[in-house]
Amino acid sequence: MVSIEKFGISFNDTKILENISFDVKPGEIVTLLGSSGCGKTTILRSIAGLQKEHEGTICIGNECVSSKKVYKKDREVGYIFQDYALFPHLNVHENISFALYKLSKKKKEKRVDELLEQFNIVDHKYKQIHQLSGGQQQRVAIARAMANNPKILLLDEPFSNLDAMLRYKTKIWLKDLIKQMNLSAILVTHDKKEALSISDKIGIINDKKLIQFDNAKKMFENPNSLYVANFLCEVNELPNRYIKDIGLNIKEDKVAIIKIDECKISKDKSNCKVKILDISFCGEYYELVLNLLDYDNTDMIVKSHSIENLNINDEAFMHIDKKDIKIIDK
């Protein structure tokens, strides 16, 4: 278990993060999402003990490591860096051994062999890092991170160097590993699909704060703000006048949203006339860019599986089911 309580940090008198609190239970995967530079890696680095000066407490198991200044090597944390941070001048065996400096030579050899076996890299034992594929390098990084049987696994963009299929397979494999070993895992990614598919919980950071921390499915279905909705779901903001016209109430500090695949466009009449500005073929679906003609030409994006009878520059109508509209904080 890892618990972060009232964590905050500043660099050069500029506050980067404040009042961040969350827990990760054993066997749980928590993903931190947020725009570039919001402080995700800084949280991982602080948990690993690489960033010493911060506010608040970080506890691993029953031990509050930050207050006791427990150093990195004693924190029972495995850290997989974004670029894997393998030593290019050492071979696979030496890279993994590096993490096992506390063990005797004999025990070290035994543990390295176990890890090579576990992570399916036995054949690469004496290869240099540049002789490995991205996926193999990632396995070496994971083997090194797991060498000392950590309780906590920190993963910074672990899939970013892998192609689509390998990314998918590795994600499943890593998820199983975390569950089997009952690790508390914290993942940082930019990819919301990845976050939703691998995480038990997601934390979204914006403007120095953790603005929502929740079960992944719950957060997707009930984002607490426009920022979270935009980050996770692809939504349109509906004009307040439209909301009133369809008989719903909305206060000034709220905003009405709808997911882009919950808006339907057709030539059948409705109370919302649109002009189609653009249609893009995106593989499994089409993306339409629209103007709401009676609502100040508000722009919207719609995801649709068919575009029968619809062309660029056509006038058509938007159909929305009231129950799909969510009214949330601005």
Ligand SMILES: Nc1ncnc2c1ncn2[C@@H]1O[C@H](COP(=O)(O)OP(=O)(O)OP(=O)(O)O)[C@@H](O)[C@H]1O
């Ligand atoms: N050691 C440091 N000294 C000064 N500023 C730092 C230091 N480490 C991080 N920062 C700053 O803190 C902010 C947060 O950085 P961090 O790497 O944690 O962001 P991030 O959310 O992981 O970004 P990205 O998604 O781009 O990787 C950035 O503005 C960064 O420049």
